[in-house]
Each structure stands twice: as C-alpha cells, then as structure tokens.
Amino acid sequence: MSAYRMISIPDAQDIVLTHTQPLGTVTVGLSGALGRVLADDVGAPDSLPPFPASIKDGYAVIAADGAGEYPVIGESRAGQLDDVPVRPGTVAYITTGAPVPEGADAVVQVEDTERLPPGPDGERRVRINKAAKSGQDIRPVGSDIAEGDIVLKAGELVGVAEIGILATVGAVHLKVHSTPKVGVLSTGDEVVDPSTRPLGPGQIRDANRAMLLAAAARAGAEVADLGVARDTEGHLEGCLAAAIERGLDVLVTSGGVSMGDRDLIKPLLERQGTIHFGRVRMKPGKPLTFATLALQEQGGRQMLIFGLPGNPVSSFVCFNLVVLPALRKMAGWARPELRRVAARLTSDLKLDPERPEYHRATLQWSIVPPGTCAAATAANAASLDDSASPSAPQPQPQPQPLGACELWAISTGNQISSRLLSARSANALLEIPSASGILPAGSLVSALLIDDLGCMPVPPGGVATTPGF
C-alpha cells in the first residue's frame, strides 16, 4: 500500500500552481525580450508617423488645384526634404514615407502624372492627370500609433511582432519577469549517458535528461544539467545538495518515485522538505510527486521539486501537465495552463477502467468523415512510418475543401509509457476519461495542445484556400 493518497490531475495542477509564484523582474535589452512577459505597460513617447507621411511615390499637391500642368518647386524624400512650402499652382515631388510639405493636402501617385519637358527657365514641370481629394494618400500624424498610447500591456508575452512594436516606440530597456532556473537530474543505476555504445548488461540510455532539459529550455528556462544520481541515499542526497547550491528555482528529477526498494526520491523529499502529493490518478504518470523545500540558508526561499516517473513517456506527459504551467507562472504568464481544443478521433480507443488517460495524438485539420476513419488512420500511420516503401504507388492527393473541416486526432499508436515513439509528432494530449469499453472513432474529445499547431502535418493535397483567394 502506498502512503500517498491518489489525487486527481486538476487537484495536482491546482496544488502546484498554489505553491508557484511569479518571479521578480529584471531589465533586459530589446533582443533579450523575446519570449519574456512584460512587467510594465509600454507607452509610445511620440506619434507614428511623427509627421503627415506620403503613402505613395508621386507629387504633393493642393487638392483644390485639380488636374493640370504645374511647376515642381521642390522634393520631399524619406529622410530628406527641401522645406519649400507648396503654394497654390505648384506641386512637390515626394517619395513613400516622406513628410508632406507644408501647404500640400494630398498626394497624387506617379502613375496618375506625366513628366513634362522643363519650362523656359529650366524649371521641372509635371502634368497631374487626376484631380486629388484632400487627404488622399497621406497618413495623418499618429494614425498608426498616437503619442501616449499603451502599445503593450504588463503581462503580455513578447513575440516577434511585439519586438518590432517595442523597437518602433523606442523601448529598448524593458522590465520583464525573470525566467526560472531549472535543474534536471536523472536517477537510476541502469541509466547511462546517451553516447554509450554498446550498452552493458541491464543498461539503458538516459532519454529523460536530454528531453526534459530541452523541454525546460523551450519553455524559456535557464537550464542546468545535473547528471545522473546513483541508486544510493548518499549519492542522491549529494545531488540534491548540489542542486540547492546552484540556486535553482525548480528541480526536475526522473525515476525512483514508485514502489521499489530503490525508489529513493520520496523518502529523501520527506526527510528534507514537504511532499504535497505523491500519486495522481492519471495514465501515464501515476507516481508523480511534487514537493517544496524551504531553503533556510538562502533566506527561506522555496525550491519546487518535481519527481517525475522514470518511464520516458510518463516524464514527458507529466512535464507538460504540471511542470510547464509552473514554469510559465514563474515567468509571469497570467494563464499558464495548456490550451484546450476539441478534436475527433480517427480510430477507436480502448478505455482504461482505472485511470483517465492522456493519449498522445497528432492533430490535423482534416475532413475525414467518420466512416473512413480506419483508412485515414492507416494512411497517416504510413506517412509517419519511415520504413514505408517510397516506391509503392501513391494515390494522387486532392486538396481538402474548406467547408466542414475540423481538427482530427490521430493516435500515435501503442501508448505504453516506456514507448517514447508514442510522443513522436504528438502535438496534443487527448483527455480520455476512465471507463470500460471503447471510445469509438468519430467521438469528439478535448485535447491539450503541447506543440505548435502551426507545425501540424499538412493534410494530403493541402487545404483549399478561400474561394476567390
């Protein structure tokens, strides 16, 4: 009998987030802001455009003058203007983005004009073929961004466009939330470095450390590789002490949390900290353990410790479900939880009567009708299978029409928690309730996104574009 009560995954997530606080703030330069969460609002110190700017290459005119032949009394180029006012009966040459000279109230694009031979005194002349409306092809001051506008708010995540917006308003020193320092430790005497070849008796290569380091780094964390702890209390204790010394916010271990006599993580955490849960009703990941350590020698600050199960898929799933939201919250995310969408199953799923399951799947935008699910699954499995013969005759794929499409979830196959290939190409964890029997193909299920939908597989033939596009 385990000493730990089995709790639900939503309870586990709540407990983790309750013990997780956003980190303090730090000031970074523009290039260091990507992927960070702003701690302050960012305002515009000036207007954009800062002057009435031309939208076209052409001539700055007085609209009321209308079509006709005019002397060109000056030029306004982006970054360089003659400062000659346009008076009635005159025009000025202007380029896109350049300030509209004083006096002019419209721009006529060059396509609607014709250059004329110079006048008797060598003066440039042009024929305006189309009368302009006042304001035509001019961006008024502040029409893109008005002085004093809040362009980004505290709590917003800085992506690529936001970097451009920050640059536009001259915000080059930014207060952002700190990102967590995360250490990753594998455990187990059988676990050896990935470079080991051939494997000795009983050995397996350490998949979890590289995978969890990558996952934490992708979440924006500063990562520390803590190696592999041997299955002795002394060595494990030494590894924990080293992790504490590094000033980590989070320690992620894998392995050694189950019921074996060498599963030493829980006893160690019981001795040194507080275990908040040690079993979760979920598949995979049942022995998932979460603890906090109050570090007296570091001003009493808390370190979070996630004891992930050793089976690689269990580690992968648990990282996504509980560690990632915690890292996001520390980094300042207001909504750190995984995003949920709905998708239809392309194949029957066998239900687990004891534990709700996070079934790994690849979501695809697709119009597979339920009746053809088996064929669709087989076709997808073949497309994911490197060993499928490239010379086999392939049916010509047709682009899928736009109407009636929805997200379909293609199972990654055998879901045993040792088979990391079940996480290959997975962009979602399907939330499959615990029950007996089968969930039939075509059923609508909720799915937690664990990867970028922008990278999802392209359906055979692609998806048709908007009619008329």
Ligand SMILES: Nc1nc2c(c(=O)[nH]1)N[C@H]1C(S)=C(S)[C@@H](COP(=O)(O)OP(=O)(O)OC[C@H]3O[C@@H](n4cnc5c(N)ncnc54)[C@H](O)[C@@H]3O)O[C@H]1N2
């Ligand atoms: N009597 C019971 N036994 C087990 C139970 C249980 O309830 N009662 N739960 C099972 C479940 S569910 C899981 S999940 C595993 C978790 O076990 P541990 O966290 O203690 O992990 P280990 O025993 O250390 O390893 C399990 C498995 O994973 C391999 N492993 C470990 N570390 C790595 C690594 N870094 N890279 C690749 N593979 C790794 C290890 O060799 C084992 O095969 O416990 C069940 N047992």
Ligand code: MOO
């Ligand atoms: O819960 Mo364990 O993670 O089934 O393999």
